Amino acid sequence: MKKILSIGALAFLVACGAGETYETTPVAQNPTPEVEQAIEELIDPTQALEETHILITHISGETYVPLNPTRVAVFDMGIWDTMYALGLGDYIIGGATNFLTELVDHFEVINLGTLHEPNLELLIEYEPELVIISGRARPMFEELNSLVPTIDLGISNHAEFIYYFTRNTMAIAQIFGVEYRAIELLAEIDALIKETNELSAQLGEDKQALIVLYNEGQLRAHGPNSRFGIIHDLLGVPYVDGELEIVNHGTLVSNEYVVAYDPFILFVLDRGAVITDGQAFNREDIENELIRLTRAYQNGNIVYLNNAIWYIAPGGLQGVKLQIEEVRDAVLNSLD
Numbered sequence: 001m002k003k004i005l006s007i008g009a010l011a012f013l014v015a016c017g018a019g020e021t022y023e024t025t026p027v028a029q030n031p032t033p034e035v036e037q038a039i040e041e042l043i044d045p046t047q048a049l050e051e052t053h054i055l056i057t058h059i060s061g062e063t064y065v066p067l068n069p070t071r072v073a074v075f076d077m078g079i080w081d082t083m084y085a086l087g088l089g090d091y092i093i094g095g096a097t098n099f100l101t102e103l104v105d106h107f108e109v110i111n112l113g114t115l116h117e118p119n120l121e122l123l124i125e126y127e128p129e130l131v132i133i134s135g136r137a138r139p140m141f142e143e144l145n146s147l148v149p150t151i152d153l154g155i156s157n158h159a160e161f162i163y164y165f166t167r168n169t170m171a172i173a174q175i176f177g178v179e180y181r182a183i184e185l186l187a188e189i190d191a192l193i194k195e196t197n198e199l200s201a202q203l204g205e206d207k208q209a210l211i212v213l214y215n216e217g218q219l220r221a222h223g224p225n226s227r228f229g230i231i232h233d234l235l236g237v238p239y240v241d242g243e244l245e246i247v248n249h250g251t252l253v254s255n256e257y258v259v260a261y262d263p264f265i266l267f268v269l270d271r272g273a274v275i276t277d278g279q280a281f282n283r284e285d286i287e288n289e290l291i292r293l294t295r296a297y298q299n300g301n302i303v304y305l306n307n308a309i310w311y312i313a314p315g316g317l318q319g320v321k322l323q324i325e326e327v328r329d330a331v332l333n334s335l336d
Contacts, residue, residue: 056171059164060141060152068176069129073112076134077308079153081316082169085185086178093128115312123148130175134315155315158246159225162234165315185317192321193234196328200236202335203264208238210263210296213250213311214286215271219258220250228310231267235327255290265303265334266296267327273307303330 053064074080074095083089094110096118110126113119115136123131124147131144134154144150153168155161166186173182211222211231223244224232232239240261245251249271258266268286283304287297296302305326309319 054175056151056175058151058171059154059156060138060145060150063145063149063151065149065151065175066129071126071128071130073118073123073126073128073131073148075113075115075118075137076132076153076315077115077313078315078319079132079134079168079172081313081319082172085317086173086176086181088172088176088178091176093126095132118144120144120147153315158227158229159233161230161315165320168315169317182317185321189317189321189324192324192328196324196331197236199328199331199335200238203238203331205238207264207334208240208261209265209267210240210258210261211267211269212253212258213269213271215249217285219253219255221253221257222250226250228267228269230323231327235324235331237265237327237331255288259290259293262294264295264299265301265330266291266294267303267305267330269305269310270307271311274311299334301330301334 051067053066055062055064070091071093072083072091074083074092077096080092080095083092092109094112096113096115097109097111098114110122112122112126112128115134118131118133118137118140120143123144128148131148131150133141133144133150133152135152135156137144138152138154141150141152151171153171155164157164169182169186170179173179209231211226211228213220213222213228221241221244222228223239223241223246226244226246227248227250231237240263287302291297291302303326306322309316309322313319314323
């Protein structure tokens with residue numbers, strides 16, 4: 001199992017001039033190539049603009065951003081989560097506030113638009129020093145960046161989730177000078193990943209899982225390399241169908257499809273619960289007469305995931321930890 005962070009990565013940060021005292025606990029002997037690449041792209045003293053800005057490499061390009069900004073507008077719920085986890089929540093003045101999860105305090109913040117469309121007039125009015133977006137608002141990057149320094153900290157390729165997650169976390173950490181705290185939290189997540197993979201290996205080839213997104217009576221399946229594919233790709237849970245088309249909302253499937261593949265674990269997400277203010281489906285909508293024929297139902301292995309975190313706010317430090325814990329617990333329960 002590859003490691004997210006290591007003493008090697010920590011030493012690289014120290015060599016780059018972080019100035020606080022830190023007691024280290026070995027996490028791994030060597031950093032993975034993905035983490036080395038992520039940190040090297042971000043932490044380069046030669047890229048600093050004078051002493052007040054830093055050049056951040058992100059999905060939509062490169063942006064000089066101010067160090068330690070005190071007014072930040074956030075249009076990605078995962079990044080909002082990460083800033084809270086790193087003790088930076090007070091610096092968020094607002095953003096897309098209609099999908100805040102239980103992972104952040106619902107203090108008084110300004111609604112500055114939606115995840116898809118930040119409000120330019122409001123951004124001009126409230127004058128943030130930094131805007132952070134992700135995939136939903138990516139088409140507006142150039143326009144936003146012309147007004148306010150903007151960085152795109154989304155996940156470009158779900159198959160490389162851990163690379164983008166690590167890189168985005170370290171970008172936030174360096175902007176605010178909290179690299180060591182980020183490394184501590186990433187190391188905790190790394191340990192959970194390893195633990196979950198060890199449990200998943202015990203499932204064997206005959207105990208496979210299927211991920212479905214339920215939306216208005218329809219089931220859409222997700223497999224490896226998909227939007228929710230970290231269950232398979234990162235956490236090692238075997239999958240029932242490796243030929244599923246990789247599309248954002250999943251491949252439309254029937255109840256008969258689920259019965260035919262007969263998963264041992266069925267992971268379920270409810271899109272409607274996220275976009276309709278938490279009005280979730282009745283479980284009978286999923287656990288119908290056909291689904292009750294599956295091994296997942298008969299063994300008590302239908303797992304209802306946290307909809308908001310998986311669908312709206314992936315990629316945050318607290319959320320990723322909870323995602324992994326949900327999968328770990330599901331695998332552990334299935335092994336009993």
